[in-house]
Amino acid sequence: MFSGAQLSLYPMSDDFVGIITGALSALDPHRDHLRIETDDLSTLIVGPPEILFSAMRDLFVAAARSGTHCVLSATVSRGCPGEPDDPICTPAEGTLPVAPLDERIAKAVAAVKAAPETGQPVACQVSLYPLGVNQHMDEIEGCIAFLKASGVFDRPKNFCTKLSGDAGAVFATLQQAFTRFGAAASHVALDVTVSAHSPTRA
Structure with a gap:
């Protein structure tokens, strides 16, 4: 299975270069488990899902601690048929689980409750795209039910x-939305925007 994210970090500051380069050190603990490629548009990180989201979290929190308005934009994908399998992407638990929706929702909620706190409040908008699944609306509705029970649900948009x-x-x-919804062997994508210190937060 191939899993990765194309991400771009946008600090709204004259010192955006310093904030971005300073935040990159937050990726250091994860580098042995990731392939990282950067160009003038975005950074690709490839690796197991639990490392992808930890790395994105640490990168964003490091940038947001500057106190300036920061935005992370990411497209996260697993199982893309256009990408070769890569051993670096194997999840820690092995292949992604297949279980009834209610069981997956309960496990996802429990995983969020166990998440470490960072002390950095953020806002986020997310869309799930389970591609190549006959019952894709069941998977989307299951994911929405999970989001509503996650403890961080704000509102539908x-x-x-x-x-x-x-x-x-x-x-x-x-991470739980990405790994627990959509068929284990199919292509799943997340469209994600995360923001901190927005002057227009509501």
Whole structure:
């Protein structure tokens, strides 16, 4: 299975270069488990889902601790048919589980409750795209039920769901949405925007 994220970090500051380069050190504990490639548009990180989301969390929290308005935009994908399998992407638990929706929802909620706190409040909007699944609406509705029970649900929005809370719980929620919904062997994508210190937060 291939899993990875194309992400871009946007600190709204004249010192955006310093904030970004300073935040990159937060990836150091994860580098042995990731393939990282950067160009002028985005950074690709490839690796197991539990490392992807921990790395994105740590990168974003490090940037947000600057106190400036920061945004992370990411497209996260697993099982893309256009990408080769990569051993680096194997989840710690092995292949992704297949279980009834109610069981997956309960396990996802429990995982979020166990997430470490970072002390950094964030807002997030997320959309799940379970591709190549005949019952894709069942998977989307199951994911929405999980998001509502996650403890970080804020409200539904057009085309997405808004989350808010500590970055630890929010990124854990994103990881669970990514790994527990959509068929284990199919292509699943998340569209994610995370924000901290927005002057227009509501």
